[in-house]
Amino acid sequence: MTKRLWSFSIVCLLVTSCGAPLTKPYQDQSSAQHSTPNVTQTSMEASRDFAESPFPTEGSNHLSMLPPASMPSSSALPIAPTRAPSHTHAPSPTSTPSLNLKPKSNPKRSVAQPEASKRPSLPVQKNQGQVRISQKKLTLSQLVVKYPETFKLRGSSQEKKVALTFDDGPDTRFTPKVLDALKANQVKATFFVLGAMANTHPDVIKRIVNEGHVIGNHSYSHENLPKLSVDKFQNQIESTETILQNLIGYAPRLIRPPYGAINEDQVKWIANHHYLIVNWNVDSLDWKSLSSDQVLHNILQQTKPGSIILQHSGGADSQDLSGTVQAIGPLITKLKAAGYTFVTVPELLHVTKSK
Numbered sequence: 001m002t003k004r005l006w007s008f009s010i011v012c013l014l015v016t017s018c019g020a021p022l023t024k025p026y027q028d029q030s031s032a033q034h035s036t037p038n039v040t041q042t043s044m045e046a047s048r049d050f051a052e053s054p055f056p057t058e059g060s061n062h063l064s065m066l067p068p069a070s071m072p073s074s075s076a077l078p079i080a081p082t083r084a085p086s087h088t089h090a091p092s093p094t095s096t097p098s099l100n101l102k103p104k105s106n107p108k109r110s111v112a113q114p115e116a117s118k119r120p121s122l123p124v125q126k127n128q129g130q131v132r133i134s135q136k137k138l139t140l141s142q143l144v145v146k147y148p149e150t151f152k153l154r155g156s157s158q159e160k161k162v163a164l165t166f167d168d169g170p171d172t173r174f175t176p177k178v179l180d181a182l183k184a185n186q187v188k189a190t191f192f193v194l195g196a197m198a199n200t201h202p203d204v205i206k207r208i209v210n211e212g213h214v215i216g217n218h219s220y221s222h223e224n225l226p227k228l229s230v231d232k233f234q235n236q237i238e239s240t241e242t243i244l245q246n247l248i249g250y251a252p253r254l255i256r257p258p259y260g261a262i263n264e265d266q267v268k269w270i271a272n273h274h275y276l277i278v279n280w281n282v283d284s285l286d287w288k289s290l291s292s293d294q295v296l297h298n299i300l301q302q303t304k305p306g307s308i309i310l311q312h313s314g315g316a317d318s319q320d321l322s323g324t325v326q327a328i329g330p331l332i333t334k335l336k337a338a339g340y341t342f343v344t345v346p347e348l349l350h351v352t353k354s355k
């Protein structure tokens with residue numbers, strides 16, 4: 001019996017899953033990314049797109065687990081000051097909105113370091129197993145390359161068209177002003193809205209649609225999707241879809257994950273359910289309460305044919321999106337003068353707005 005136990009222990013040491021630190025794959029991931037052998041032109045472009053989007057506090061080598069530029073939207077994006085952000089709130093169409101808009105730290109990295117350093121040397125086989133695991137966790141850039149039909153950052157560079165997108169609404173503070181500015185300039189945009197906010201401000205959702213804009217699904221309560229269980233992830237998408245369908249008459253095909261963050265299993269689920277993931281390749285950084293000049297500068301500096309431009313129409317009470325609103329007119333004037341036309345995301349990508 002004792003001998004059998006010893007044999008089991010030895011086998012255990014040699015098998016990857018036994019006692020393998022859960023955090024290690026994340027550490028390996030960045031190095032795996034840097035040594036990716038088959039870098040195609042497309043993958044290089046994808047990497048560049050993400051690199052162009054500043055990642056607030058983390059390095060760009062942790063793309064798969066860090067909030068991309070949109071994190072701002074969210075990081076700084078608290079919506080209801082009287083409601084404490086909830087990490088455990090199970091979203092449902094009828095529940096009170098409790099949005100998880102707190103800035104995200106990098107818990108995985110901070111946990112991974114000490115955890116790994118405490119471990120004794122591991123058998124070679126074990127390390128090899130971990131490398132295999134890490135290679136399965138693709139970065140966002142790699143996911144874009146692997147699922148080009150599902151994961152979009154921009155439209156065709158052959159057409160001088162751009163799409164304005166506004167996240168984290170609807171609210172009654174800035175979204176109506178954004179709509180006023182778009183109407184004054186006769187431009188249609190795409191709004192990635194939160195289910196919880198749509199529940200709270202249904203009239204604003206209806207105004208968005210009545211004025212010819214397109215609605216996309218930005219989850220129910222702005223959770224970091226890769227951290228969620230399968231059920232909670234699907235609930236974030238489906239509960240929002242139900243709310244929106246009842247308000248606007250169609251189930252949006254476009255999904256923008258909070259922080260732009262998503263994992264491969266979730267991408268597969270989205271692909272199987274005929275949605276599209278739409279991130280961006282131009283980040284205004286407007287969530288930082290920038291002046292209109294700064295917002296304008298950030299956008300004009302990065303915009304090229306086919307760009308999808310990230311801005312916000314909602315945020316925390318502490319956030320001032322006046323710069324976003326004031327920049328809309330000059331931005332449209334300048335880009336039109338440069339020969340650009342403004343289209344919605346479905347028009348830019350030549351897809352339907354509904355599922």
Ligand SMILES: [Zn+2]
Nearest residue numbers: 073074167168
């Ligand atoms: Zn957001």
